[in-house]
Amino acid sequence: MSTHIHTSQSQDDYLEAILKITNENGFCRSIDLANHLGYATSSVSIAVGKLIKAALIRRGHAGELLLTEAGQHIAESVYEKHEFFSNWLSAIGVSKEIAEADACRIEHAISDTSFEKLKVHICQF
Structure with missing residues (x-):
């Protein structure tokens, strides 16, 4: 990746968790993320929205969370x-x-x- 995207510790934690959950289950949903991190679904929903806006993740056809190329790299x-x-x-x-x-x-x-x-x-x- 040629450019560095600055992310917060919280964003890093979410991206790492999405990677881990996807590797374990083959997919990651918001509820999986909330359970893994021990956060309320409302908090996860806000964070997911910010990660989508930052183009670090996107939603798949079934609503699963998918890392973008930049999100995957981080x-x-x-x-x-x-x-x-x-x-x-x-x-x-x-x-x-x-x-x-x-x-x-x-x-x-x-x-x-x-x-x-x-x-x-x-x-x-």
């Missing part, structure tokens, strides 16, 4: 960071619960450039 990037940090922290002895929580914070704080450099460095060992 979701995959956030998911990769989350998995990398969660696995790495677990590997160095951090409990799964803390590793997951810390990975969720780190995935939003680290730039793509720093992440790529860190990943190369850590993977050398």
